[in-house]
Amino acid sequence: MALSRLRLGGWLTRRRRWGLGAAVLALAALTGTIVWMAGSDDRALDAACDGVLAVDEVRAVLGDGEISVSNRSKGTFDADLKADGKNDEGVANTLSVQCQVEADGKGSVKVTIEGAPRPPTRHGFDGIYTSVPTENALAVPLGHGWSGLFGTANERPDDREDGEATTAVVLNCPKGGSSLLITVETDLIGGTLDDPAARPAYVRTATATAEAANDHWGCGARLGKPVDTVGLPVNKDEYEPLLGADGTCGAVPTAARSAVSTARETARDGAPRESCALGARDGSPRYRLDAYYGPYAEEARAEYSADRGLDGPYPSEEPSGRLGQSAHWASASCPDNAEDALFLVRADSTKDDTRREPDLAYERAALKAFAEASARSHGCGAPAVPGR
Structure with missing residues (x-):
């Protein structure tokens, strides 16, 4: 695969084409980043986000066509930290996992998984965690027993040409105050948040990924129920x-x-x-x-x-x-x-x-x-x- 396929931040895009031969799987360490390369099979998608990406839910949103997958994983997570925010080895949570799936003509789904709390050395930087837009329209709770949000950066989230939404789920690990933050940014071409059937589909990508992340990193958080309805973010004129x-x-x-x-x-x-x-x-x-x-x-x-x-x-x-x-x-x-x-x-x-x-x-x-x-x-x- 040519070096021109490399993206910023050590990301590598993998193109998946149907009918090609067997996949080639490679591992490379780039400044603490794990990079995956794949061919025609499902390995790229299955391995995305340390293997916890909700593949079926992503496919439900993006369809079964040609896709490209990007993946980055670094840092560590401990669900049982001490009062000083560190484990027995003195290591704080630095976990940062990102993966993105793009479908030609459909849009993209970007997933970020972050461990909290961060070490104090990270507190001097802007944007410690992936944000959910709340300024133009108030983000709404996911409900159904989840600690989560559904928001958009657009001023009119009921616009019929608006397919951008951000869903966040916080998993509160019961052992020592740690948590996992799963954020999913969905951007569908020609999509709309006004469709009451589309919003839960966006959210299920986050909740299903959160369920897998909960097991994968041993968080042990209490999980919510399946999300079948979610409200629209609240516009500025909805007073x-x-x-x-x-x-x-x-x-x-x-x-x-x-x-x-x-x-x-x-x-x-x-x-x-x-x-x-x-x-x-x-x-x-x-x-x-x-x-x-x-x-x-x-x-x-x-x-x-x-x-x-x-x-x-x-x-x-x-x-x-x-x-x-x-x-x-x-x-x-x-x-x-x-x-x-x-x-x-x-x-x-x-x-x-x-x-x-x-x-x-x-x-x-x-x-x-x-x-x-x-x-x-x-x-x-x-x-x-x-x-x-």
Whole structure:
């Protein structure tokens, strides 16, 4: 296979053509990366993502035509870490597995598997974990007993020409606070998230891969049930009166001074990240409330610690406090030695999260109500909230 087939990051693309002879399987180590090459049989697909890729589910999305497969695997994972985030050999979780399947004329499925928590030496970098888009449309929980999210970067996820979606599943290992994060990015040409039958197909690729990863790396997490329905991410214009909110914005008070009377929310169903967007009567943004659990909480703390443009302390240093002129955080301890949950309230649609006359009392009240409801639903302790 020619060297021109090499991709960035040590990836090697394998072209699979029907009717060819026997496959050639090769192993090569490139800077800690395992590279697979394959011919006409299913070995490339079966070996992808350390052999845990949900092949049948990927084929259900991409079809049975010609495909190319890319694969990269490096690092280690230990489900039973000590309080300092290391195992008996002093090694922290560095597992990072990626594979991508592309089908001509159909689209692609990219899968990333990451071990958490990461060693502190990784906390100075942006994007410790693969993200789920939440800015343009609020990601929704997978439900069905899974700790997961379904989101899109598009502003109109019900567009009939929108086939881009990201599904994430967090497996919480019960032994020592470790977790596995499985993220699947699906991009179908001519697809649409508006099709209620298509969304569960995207999600099943992630949940089936998560089941295999759970066994492969000995996580031992409790798994959810088959996903037969999943909602659409919530658009910016899908706001409702805050007083009637019963999901992630439930119990959050209104505010006359800040003109907060509407909300965009999702169901609260065990998702590892939750959001509540507060707005004025016409839906224009006022505040954003976010809850982070597991690897997402770890990453959020690391990002704020790396941003020294704000006055300290930071969420990684204190259980609660104030960030800048218009942002507060709270935290709560969670079971099984998991990462402490992190809760944030920020002024929305401002570059530096500030307002000229912030309503600090309301921000603290909204954060307290949001954090208490979220922590309770996740089985975490009472949140530590900021004072005056």
